[in-house]
Amino acid sequence: MLEFKQAMRRRYKNRPYRKKGAGIRDRVIFCLKIMLALSVVSAVSLICIFGYDCLTQSDYFRAETITVEGNQILSEEEVIKETLVKPGDNILSINLSMVRKRLMANTWIAEAEVVRKIPSGIVVRIKEHKPLAVLDLGKEFLLNDHGEIFKEKTTTDPENLPLVKGLKFSDLSLSGARISPSFNSLMTVLKLGMKPESILPNSSITLINVDREIGLTVFAFDKTIKLGFNNYPDKYERLEKVFYHAKNGRDFSDFETVDLNNLSRIVICPAANPAEAPEEYKKEV
Template sequence: MGNKRIRKNSLKKNIQAKHSRVLQRCILSLKIISVAAIVALTCLFFVFCYSFITQCDYFRLEKTTITGIKILYFEQVMAQAGIRKNSNILSLNLPLVRKKLEAHPWIAEAEVRRALPDKIIIRITEHTPLAALNLGHKFIMNNKGKIFKKMTSEDHFNFPIINGLKLSDFSLINNQKSIQFYSIMDVLQLGRRPESILSYRFMKRIEIDRELGLTIFASMDGSDRQKKIILGYDNYLEKFKKVEEIIYCLKKNSMFSDFNTIDLVNLDRVVVTPVTIKPTTLKIKKEI
């Protein structure tokens, strides 16, 4: 009899334990379902709020301010940004807009931000063109020595054409540029100085000889005739000053007021080839 009672009590305990485990599982499932329902409702609430805000007329784009453009037009920037008229400014993906803008060849950097409730502010940093490189096709180099676009018929700029540079001059080992690259940059930057007698605006063409150095062809009097200035390598600041001295001396000379060529490769032996003046033949009409 005692054994039967023990077995019955044990059986009851097992059944109660099973019921308890089932109940706990049901409670846990209800909690999980409740939490999931709360999360889902919260998400739906935020989706509704986002949809409401991004479609609200209060945040509709009314004004776009663009600063920093000198080459591009307002309409070009807006088209590149992909911003439609009357867009909701909160619906715009600003990082994506910035990436679109910086994909334009003339845009070096772009910054885009909102000004609530209805304004977008865009700040553009354009490339500053410095020279055209003849590498089979013509490419435009900026003032930092970076090639940023292929030259097209739409690029109407009066900057010098560089012949003789190679792509390898821009990317040598350890990111070091070649002596030809640095020579070109030095000469162009000197020519951009306001006080420079050999102004950047006068430079039409720069030829690079890998052994002998740089030669500038410049139109200094506004005519089509180009003067040849052989610089070679190094000491460009001193050579620019020497050109200024030579021009000053020539202007004071009644016989040779202009030059065709100045050879400045050796500053201790500067060679100047003056303009040859053809003698004028006078025809005298004899009276009978």
């Protein structure tokens, strides 16, 4: 035990002595370094703030041109009005994200992008919804090429769209729900009608009646065309032949109704004295 105490005394005795003043000096130096670092950070921040103010208030970056790309239905003036950006605004002070949100609030705009064109330009690129038809669901709504309702129809919307009757809200694709066969058939016919060479272009269709039992009936060219369900490309080929025979006066010169439900047995009602179709089925082409 005595030997252990003596060993401990020698250990502490051999430790180097650190002056008290050295510890104080180290702390002072450390504090000075912290203060210097804070001063540098503050100075850099002030320079950045001053530089930002100079840039966002400089006449050099004033908006002289606001270019709109991708608009077909909306006018350039309507799109620019939605942005709230005015000529003379500093383009660096404009919140591009906020401008995009304003654009997306317009029911016609499906996608939007806003970019700066240094030194004095703003470019607005939009993609509009492509309307395919008007759905009558108690109220009339516009349907786009993705099968989505994107707005309620108003008097200023395009008029040369097929009117669709017979569907219900439960037939539509909402919240990931499964699409009904009736709605799927409608979209197939409308997409066929988008093709330039289509025998039944959407611009010539006045009404599409959807029935859960008998399928689709299309009113176009003052005629009734019963398509039913499925095999629409084949039915369009047969319909093209029917029009060809009617045009060339083979067997019949005109018809009122053609039933294409069964491709093995196509039924045609010739029109000896073609009567005018009801007003709601008429359409200028």
